[in-house]
Amino acid sequence: MAIAEQKLTSTAPTTSESFQWRSWLATVDHKKIGIIYIISAFVFFIIGGIEAMLMRVQLGTPNNTFLSADLYNQLFTMHATTMVFLVVMPMNVGIGNYVVPLMIGARDMAFPRLNAFSVWLFLGGGFLLYLSFLTGGATNVGWFAYAPLTQTQFSPGQGVDYWILGLGLTGVASIAGALNFIVTVLNMRAPGMTINRMPLFVWMNLVVSFILIFAFPTFTVASIQLLFDRQFGAAFFNPALGGDAVLWQHLFWFFGHPEVYILILPVMGMISEVLPVYSRKPIFGYSFVAFSGVGIGFLGFIVWAHHMFGTGMGPLANGFFAAASMVIAIPTGVKIFNWIATMWGGDVRLTTAMLYAIGFISMFIIGGISGITLASPPIDLQQTDSYYVVAHFHYVLFGGSILGLFAGAFYWFPKMTGRMLNEMLGKVQFWLMLISMNVTFFPMHFLGTEGMPRRIYTYESGMGWEMWNFIETIGTFFLAFSVLLFIYNVLVSLRSGEVASNDPWDAATLEWVVPSPPPSYNFLHIPQVTSRRPLWDAKYPHSTADDHHGEKSAPSQIRYEYSHEDSPGAKEIHMPTLTYMPMVLSSGLTVAALGFIYINQAILGLPMRVASYVFIAIGFVMVFYAIRGWVLDSRRDSPYLGHH
């Protein structure tokens, strides 16, 4: 059905609405959930950044005593854990949550309550991880938690247990979220939005969700086994009692390597949205970009042992994993060349988002090249556990993921808030961040090749490491300043930024059809999609002849919607009702997890054990109460029953 007549009542930005806690804590709206993810991840980004700065201050000069060795170990472990699990993953999920349903022309995720459950459980996991700082010290064994250091005789406190349970909760949240994305993308697409017309950001979210559901269970099992080692004397990973320390490495990296694609692929999807819009061209080689993402997803599962060349697996295993790792350069290179070709000959507008996207490509290439060198076992054996590795993964994770996320932030901020970010401030921030990240991370290549090991809390003077360490520390402060500049930009722009129209960037995809920010139901009329760039083709019906490689499409009937919460017809749209049950369920699981941390700590004595049983009991009562309420909610919201 074509869209009938336009409602030309424009909406003012809804900032005048009074803030209601209930509308956030009980929300099942994918957009609000996305914003909760984004704000939480940003807060964790600040925390993880402060941890990094403390470490850089410690390393700025030789023989420094600013931090103790133990605190330093806690900080580098929590810095990595935070940045991987509490920053980049939830930031990707948050932006995906907000944008993916809009991009495919849906009114919400497939399972709105499960979506709310995921965000609260992710916060519960983050809470547990950080609670450990107050209860005797956070985990200090490194983010990949190699055995046997994680066994109780070497890590007697509860830090490792907090880490296991905290990541267990975020893991369940991630799997639930990934299932939601898979079903949403496969099953909630608007009419005509075929798989091969989906925006590439949607594609990458689909790929990542599949990676996630197949990679996480291995880590879940390994960490459960580690918990059994620590709490019930099981010895899975304790070589002294017949366990196998290298098995932990296999299980961890079978998850851990796909995890790095979980961190980068959604960002590559964002870049694939940003570049065409500011080049005013369709993405070059849509299918290649999409399927190279799928290829990276598959290959990501057969390269895990390149993290383990140092264990001496033998030439056959080394050869296989080295070759497989190098093969990943091919689909990655395909993407990079396609992005460059997208800009080639385009009408390039160097907005802040575009600068960040180009910054992403440049920095990711540097990280990718050092990655290929590390895939070679003889080189890896020289560089492993040195600062060269630290340089490599900061170029792909900061230069890649974080710069790409800033591109996404500047691109979608108007859609999410109804206000534009300040471009001038954004450009200053971009150049400051680009330069200072290179000042911070590039010298790590030199330090690594000069033999500086990672994870040392201090070093002697006269090693030849002083100058570069000092320069890196200076770089960190400029990096921090650039992040402060962004916070300032956000705060100012939220109050007095230029008001954003539906489509401030003259973009191509469906999220720009609806008002900024969109009403709770997104689309008043579910759009009928006829091409890959539904909005663009509606705006420029004559410019798209050669875009689709022979795919003949009907003319796009899509029009901007100027709808708001009280638009005529909006009341007829059936959206799920607010409910606290997802949050109660997540809180119950968090409380029970807290109990499990202390379930068998003989040292702590009887009172602590009783307390742990009480926590578990309370947690499970909350879980059962919430599940019951959830079932009743779902019955009340059932499309069969309506509001009877």
Place this chain on the structure above:
Amino acid sequence: MSSSAGHTHHGEAHQKPLVGSMGVDSRKLGLWAFIGSETLFFATLILTHLIFYARTTNTLSSVGALELLDPRLGYLAIELTTVLATLLLASSLTMVLALAASKARDWKRFRFWQLATILLGASFVGGQIYEFIHLYHEGLKLAPAYEMHLSHEAYKALSALNIDPSIVRLKEAGEHATALVPSLFGVTFFVMTGFHGLHVTIGIIWLIAIYVKVLRFPESPENPMDIELGGLYWHFVDLVWVAIFTLIYLI
């Protein structure tokens, strides 16, 4: 206009509300993806068990003691497990019959078969608890060593081998002789089968919830899909047991 899925206009709501662009119920699609994820969960548990079992048998056969001390032959009673496996497989059949009854809207027959499924599942879990307690008394515990009771002949034969006590430590106290073998067999076995039992238990709770819901709202058009989803999970959990039974008990 047929909207995508999930949240439809009221007027269209009574047709096929949860069937989306893939032509499948959303919850069913999600459950299939979840089952894919669970497959790796159990694969990891089973692989860990097999790795450590192979290590134990290698060590024991290197000292010529495998036939007497093989933990699988020494502990895992194939008779009991065969009965349990039969119960669980039978519960898959009754689950199918319950679903068929629900599709025929024969709620009396549904209640019978659903209850049969729940009872068969519960007897499997009961049997597993019995097995765990039995094994615990036999000397297989959640600990990195097992203590196997030995017959007089076995004790004599093992003594004659003069095995390094770090591999097998023999003890004789009066009539009772035991062999203490450092091995993760107990650990991996209990964690693997325990997590399977936990899944079966969750499945039973799910099936009971469906039973109660159907009893309360027999006219709800969602019932067949609710039952199908519970059944899907149930069949998966049964299938995992087929894998564990074959790989751990039979081969």
